[in-house]
Structures are given as structure tokens and as C-alpha cells.
Amino acid sequence: MGRAQRAFEAEDCGPDEQILAIAHFQDRAAFAQLFNRFAPKVKTYFLRMGAREEQAEELAQETLLAVWRKAWQFDPERASAWSWIYTIARNLRIDALRRERHAHVIPPDPEEAPTTPEQALDALEGEAGVRRALQQLPTDQAEILRLAFFEERTHSEIAEQLGLPLGTVKSRIRRATEKLRGSLEGFH
Structure with a gap:
């Protein structure tokens, strides 16, 4: 593991190699380099998508933590590092929007409940x-x-x-x- 790991720890490694180092060796130095490179870009992406400053920061960190956890899934032959990270970021943003939408769901108005037996029967049949x-x-x-x-x-x-x-x-x-x-x- 020593020689191969040292190759991944080199400063001039690209993001693909850094993700592979994380996947194969849980290389913290590679993760730190990747984080420093991509966290600001991901945060900017979230801000452009309408996230608030603190939410963008939180989602950017969540994205990079997902990169750490899912690095083993990365395949440089299928996607570039940025495409893969962007996909994770986009999915987290969609999930965040869904959570926000569900948090603001207004319970049904009791006034809109079926008022006639026919309406109640239609609702039950539905x-x-x-x-x-x-x-x-x-x-x-x-x-x-x-x-x-x-x-x-x-x-x-x-x-x-x-x-x-x-x-x-x-x-x-x-x-x-x-x-x-x-x-x-x-x-x-």
C-alpha cells in the first residue's frame, strides 16, 4: 500500500485521482485537497440555485461528505470528478427542496371535508x-x-x-x- 498511496498523496494529483485515493485508502490528505478545490464551487452552485448563504454552506459540506462516503462508487471512465460531484450536489439540493416543501404543507381545511353522504361515499370509493x-x-x-x-x-x-x-x-x-x-x- 505504501508506494501506491504515496502516488495518490502527491500535490499534483487531479480530482479523479483524489477521489480514487479516498475510495481505496481513505486518504485524508486527498480529501482535504478535493474539499479545498470543490467546496467553494459547490457552494457557489447552491447560491446560484437560490439557496440561502448558510444553507449553501451546509449543502456544500454535505456534498463533500457524501463524496467521502461514496467515493467507492466513482468511476472515472463514466464521469469526470466534477460531473460526479455536481450530480451529488444536484440530488442533495432536490432533496432539500422536497424537505422544505413538506415542511410547509398546510393540513387540509376541515371545511373542505365531504358534507353530503354522496361526497363521503365518493371519497371512500376513491x-x-x-x-x-x-x-x-x-x-x-x-x-x-x-x-x-x-x-x-x-x-x-x-x-x-x-x-x-x-x-x-x-x-x-x-x-x-x-x-x-x-x-x-x-x-x-
């Missing part, structure tokens, strides 16, 4: 239709929808909990919602 449509989904898709919509988990949280790649989680949610939409098309 719920039953959704339940039947959910039962027709493959188990993996139903589970992901339950986590996403009923437990309000972010895509990243679901991926981590189920041990799946983030792209798999997103595609299963998309396929499941398309199937639900198809099952509920004629229903009003």
Missing part, C-alpha cells in the same frame, strides 16, 4: 380504488411508493435504506406512478 391499484403493483414498486409518499422519505433516503442505487429508486417510482395513473385513468 381510497379503495387507490388501495386496489397499489395492490396490483409489484412489491418493490409498492414499497418504494409507500416510503416516498406515505413516510415522505427522500429518494436518497429510500436508496440508502433499501441499498439500491438512486437511479433505480427514481425509475421504480416513475414506473409505479405510471402504472397507478393507468389503473386509475377512468376513475374520478
Whole structure:
């Protein structure tokens, strides 16, 4: 490990090599160099995307910590270091926006509750239709929808909990919602 690790610790290593050093050796010096190089760029990206100063700082740190934790997933043949880090940053920003949106959800107005027996029956039939449509989904898709919509988990949280790649989680949610939409098309 000594000679290979020393090669990664060289000051002139590029970001790809620094991420690989983190992945293979948990190289703190490589991480420090990568952090110094990318944290300001990532923070600027978050600021341009509308984040507040303290939120941009926090998300930039969270992004670089994710780089440390996920360095083993980096493949320089599939993406450059910046593209890979940007993707992590973008996904964290989306997750942050979702959390903010859910934090500001206003509970339904009791005045909008069904007032006639017909409205109450329609609401119950609607719920039953959704339940039947959910039962027709493959188990993996139903589970992901339950986590996403009923437990309000972010895509990243679901991926981590189920041990799946983030792209798999997103595609299963998309396929499941398309199937639900198809099952509920004629229903009003």
C-alpha cells in the first residue's frame, strides 16, 4: 500500500485521482485537497440555485461528505470528478427542496371535508380504488411508493435504506406512478 498511496498523496494529483485515493485508502490528505478545490464551487452552485448563504454552506459540506462516503462508487471512465460531484450536489439540493416543501404543507381545511353522504361515499370509493391499484403493483414498486409518499422519505433516503442505487429508486417510482395513473385513468 505504501508506494501506491504515496502516488495518490502527491500535490499534483487531479480530482479523479483524489477521489480514487479516498475510495481505496481513505486518504485524508486527498480529501482535504478535493474539499479545498470543490467546496467553494459547490457552494457557489447552491447560491446560484437560490439557496440561502448558510444553507449553501451546509449543502456544500454535505456534498463533500457524501463524496467521502461514496467515493467507492466513482468511476472515472463514466464521469469526470466534477460531473460526479455536481450530480451529488444536484440530488442533495432536490432533496432539500422536497424537505422544505413538506415542511410547509398546510393540513387540509376541515371545511373542505365531504358534507353530503354522496361526497363521503365518493371519497371512500376513491381510497379503495387507490388501495386496489397499489395492490396490483409489484412489491418493490409498492414499497418504494409507500416510503416516498406515505413516510415522505427522500429518494436518497429510500436508496440508502433499501441499498439500491438512486437511479433505480427514481425509475421504480416513475414506473409505479405510471402504472397507478393507468389503473386509475377512468376513475374520478
